[in-house]
Amino acid sequence: MKNKKTKTIKVDYLARVEGEGALYIKIKDGSVADVKLKIFEPPRFFEAFLRDRDYKEAPDITARICGICPVAYQMSAVHAMENALGAHVNGPLRELRRLLYCGEWIESHVLHIYMLHAPDFLGYDDAIKMAKDHREIVERGLKLKKIGNQIVNLVGGREIHPINVRVGGFYKTFSKTELETLTENLKWARDAAYETVLWTSKFSFPDFERDYEFVSLSHPSEYPFNEGRIISNKGLDIDASEYEAHFEEVHVKHSTALHSVLKERDAYFVGPMARYNLNFDKLPPIAQEAAAEAKLGKECRNPFKSIIIRSIETLFAFEEALRIISEYDEPKNPFQETQPINGEGFGCTEAPRGMLFHRYKVDKQGKILDARIVPPTSQNQKTIENDLRAFVPKYIDLPDDKLTWQCEQAIRNYDPCISCSTHFLKLNIERN
Numbered sequence: 001m002k003n004k005k006t007k008t009i010k011v012d013y014l015a016r017v018e019g020e021g022a023l024y025i026k027i028k029d030g031s032v033a034d035v036k037l038k039i040f041e042p043p044r045f046f047e048a049f050l051r052d053r054d055y056k057e058a059p060d061i062t063a064r065i066c067g068i069c070p071v072a073y074q075m076s077a078v079h080a081m082e083n084a085l086g087a088h089v090n091g092p093l094r095e096l097r098r099l100l101y102c103g104e105w106i107e108s109h110v111l112h113i114y115m116l117h118a119p120d121f122l123g124y125d126d127a128i129k130m131a132k133d134h135r136e137i138v139e140r141g142l143k144l145k146k147i148g149n150q151i152v153n154l155v156g157g158r159e160i161h162p163i164n165v166r167v168g169g170f171y172k173t174f175s176k177t178e179l180e181t182l183t184e185n186l187k188w189a190r191d192a193a194y195e196t197v198l199w200t201s202k203f204s205f206p207d208f209e210r211d212y213e214f215v216s217l218s219h220p221s222e223y224p225f226n227e228g229r230i231i232s233n234k235g236l237d238i239d240a241s242e243y244e245a246h247f248e249e250v251h252v253k254h255s256t257a258l259h260s261v262l263k264e265r266d267a268y269f270v271g272p273m274a275r276y277n278l279n280f281d282k283l284p285p286i287a288q289e290a291a292a293e294a295k296l297g298k299e300c301r302n303p304f305k306s307i308i309i310r311s312i313e314t315l316f317a318f319e320e321a322l323r324i325i326s327e328y329d330e331p332k333n334p335f336q337e338t339q340p341i342n343g344e345g346f347g348c349t350e351a352p353r354g355m356l357f358h359r360y361k362v363d364k365q366g367k368i369l370d371a372r373i374v375p376p377t378s379q380n381q382k383t384i385e386n387d388l389r390a391f392v393p394k395y396i397d398l399p400d401d402k403l404t405w406q407c408e409q410a411i412r413n414y415d416p417c418i419s420c421s422t423h424f425l426k427l428n429i430e431r432n
Contacts, residue, residue: 093334230242294308
């Protein structure tokens with residue numbers, strides 16, 4: 001580039017992501033020399049908090065890790081604990097867990113689609129400004145999210161940091177009549193979610209595709225929430241108990257969050273795009289039809305189109321919630337009794353942002369001896385940086401403000417939750 005001077009751009013506050021972080025891009029002689037996604041939120045030591053606590057406390061403690069996806073942390077915790085104790089929850093209790101997960105996916109996906117990501121595609125700084133021109137669309141998003149909240153509130157006991165989940169099941173279960181109070185709203189929401197798929201499919205998307213290694217759970221007969229094997233499109237097929245033999249977390253100087261990588265092949269990609277690419281055939285007919293109408297194939301490698309895939313998963317969640325309620329029979333007992341033993345347990349579930357791994361060691365008194373939690377955003381960090389290295393050269397001659405916009409939009413493709421592993425981002429672009 002003609003301009004040999006160093007140039008720095010700072011975005012002191014980035015709404016529409018969760019947590020505190022910074023992006024550093026160095027451009028030298030017209031090429032991207034360095035990219036760092038810097039995460040500088042202080043570590044919150046939840047794994048340390050869990051040590052010496054009773055195993056039954058794990059779901060409530062881990063729920064506090066995130067206000068957007070507490071159900072994911074609870075579900076991974078209870079599955080890991082039950083694995084350690086040799087317990088397995090089936091029948092209506094398992095279905096109630098899937099229903100609760102439906103509520104969380106709806107809440108999180110709708111928030112991201114309507115409030116965090118759509119303004120990028122429509123040219124607005126935020127959803128409030130977008131609402132001035134698209135009031136009905138924003139109101140539709142708010143109503144959809146409210147219905148997700150209603151599911152979590154009913155099944156989980158409250159909307160944020162639910163309190164009804166326990167090892168072995170729930171503290172309280174519900175009659176079919178109680179669950180059916182959600183049905184009419186869910187039917188409206190299913191139609192509105194279908195419209196959301198078509199709405200997002202009409203956005204303009206950069207021409208950008210990558211050869212990702214997608215990683216997600218895969219279940220023989222259902223789109224993954226709680227259970228399944230860990231698979232990838234490049235040959236991985238393992239049980240959750242084998243996770244640490246194939247994945248490792250590494251420390252990088254520019255981040256307080258660890259980078260998770262595949263030992264054999266390095267960076268990988270978790271989340272809606274991974275689930276969609278690996279489990280398309282498990283989506284219900286209505287979701288597959290919506291994908292076809294949106295002109296989205298069974299595979300998608302353009303991360304900017306993740307907003308369409310989140311819309312399809314939202315549609316799936318409403319359809320799945322209606323199915324669960326229609327087939328539900330109240331269980332005789334709200335939970336299975338569990339007894340502590342010396343054991344080690346592993347659990348993976350699919351948080352809205354991707355696969356979430358938990359491992360616990362417990363003793364025969366039920367005391368937690370060790371805990372490990374690997375959130376989705378830490379698993380995607382390296383792929384985000386790799387994407388930016390490939391993406392920025394296409395726009396390198398843009399003015400810094402426009403390049404900044406494009407980079408922020410690219411980061412939001414992942415809906416990163418830095419607090420789990422972003423409301424505040426500093427973006428530095430250094431040009432030499």
